[in-house]
Amino acid sequence: MRILVTGASGQLGSEVVRLLQQREAERRRDRLEVAAADHAKLDVSRRDAVMAAISSFEPDVVFHAAAWTAVDACEGDPDRALAVNGLGTRHVAEAARRAGSHVVYVSTDYVFDGRSSEPYTEWDTTNPLSAYGRSKRAGELEIDPVWTTVRTSWLMGRTGSNIAKTILRLGRERGEALPFVDDQTGSPTVACDLAEKLLELGLARRPGVFHVTNQGSTTWFGLARAVLSAAGLDPGRVEPIKTAELVPPRPARRPAFSVLDNAALRLGGDRLLPAWEESVERLVSALG
Numbered sequence: 001m002r003i004l005v006t007g008a009s010g011q012l013g014s015e016v017v018r019l020l021q022q023r024e025a026e027r028r029r030d031r032l033e034v035a036a037a038d039h040a041k042l043d044v045s046r047r048d049a050v051m052a053a054i055s056s057f058e059p060d061v062v063f064h065a066a067a068w069t070a071v072d073a074c075e076g077d078p079d080r081a082l083a084v085n086g087l088g089t090r091h092v093a094e095a096a097r098r099a100g101s102h103v104v105y106v107s108t109d110y111v112f113d114g115r116s117s118e119p120y121t122e123w124d125t126t127n128p129l130s131a132y133g134r135s136k137r138a139g140e141l142e143i144d145p146v147w148t149t150v151r152t153s154w155l156m157g158r159t160g161s162n163i164a165k166t167i168l169r170l171g172r173e174r175g176e177a178l179p180f181v182d183d184q185t186g187s188p189t190v191a192c193d194l195a196e197k198l199l200e201l202g203l204a205r206r207p208g209v210f211h212v213t214n215q216g217s218t219t220w221f222g223l224a225r226a227v228l229s230a231a232g233l234d235p236g237r238v239e240p241i242k243t244a245e246l247v248p249p250r251p252a253r254r255p256a257f258s259v260l261d262n263a264a265l266r267l268g269g270d271r272l273l274p275a276w277e278e279s280v281e282r283l284v285s286a287l288g
């Protein structure tokens, strides 16, 4: 089986590649051949490059983890967001159709507007509030129904920069109070947990949209407290503030409530990811 991973050095892409290489080494299943295509090797916004990479490797499965994920920067350059996240996904889809590959697309809770007070299911209506959310929704529309779309939220892993690392750095560097917003609610999701489920769904070529997050929900304030506690730092230093009080204000609007009901997994009897508290604690000890 040949597998190509886009965005292979990102938070999620690197975990997917690590797991695939582990399987390759263990030869647990059929022999796997993995092509780890990071941004330098494959720019998904370049149609010719994507067509060439996929037609020459002829992957059975493409894990499409490449995206421009800087939510506030996307707001300032919506064309670039669309070129990478929307059109880039169109290129991957076009090449995959020609090569007969199955595509696994990774999307986001930011496709929802957050006006609900109930967790969003896979079948709920999308209405993104930001340029990033719109560009990721554009990518969703390029995905064939027989392929796999996985929406996740509040992703954090061992590589790259993310909120858990930022909280730890601030907690260690700064002595004073740490303000975090308590009026945005979502589900923190640890990249290695998500990567496991992505492989399970993708290698089985499970069709349709799946919400995949760690279970439970919190606010950024709650997450900051949990990260500090797990690192043996004082969670009492975290202070709740409102989004409107952020200085300077963030350019991109975020949904106030973006908890994803993992309904397709839950109702289908599939194993869910662990509770976010458990996984965040494991991540913090791995980050050291």
Ligand SMILES: NC(=O)c1ccc[n+]([C@@H]2O[C@H](COP(=O)([O-])OP(=O)(O)OC[C@H]3O[C@@H](n4cnc5c(N)ncnc54)[C@H](OP(=O)(O)O)[C@@H]3O)[C@@H](O)[C@H]2O)c1
Pocket: 006, 007, 008, 009, 010, 011, 012, 013, 038, 039, 040, 042, 043, 044, 045, 064, 065, 066, 067, 068, 069, 084, 088, 106, 107, 108, 109, 136, 152, 153, 154, 155, 156, 160
């Ligand atoms: N992070 C989150 O909180 C979150 C939440 C929900 C869903 N997601 C989705 O989950 C997926 C993985 O996100 P992540 O957190 O792993 O993001 P990430 O760490 O930013 O990784 C994305 C990777 O894509 C690469 N990339 C950017 N532009 C590209 C281009 N034009 N062509 C090829 N590669 C390009 C980036 O490379 P450079 O850094 O070198 O540009 C980076 O290595 C994305 O689809 C994202 O939208 C993320």
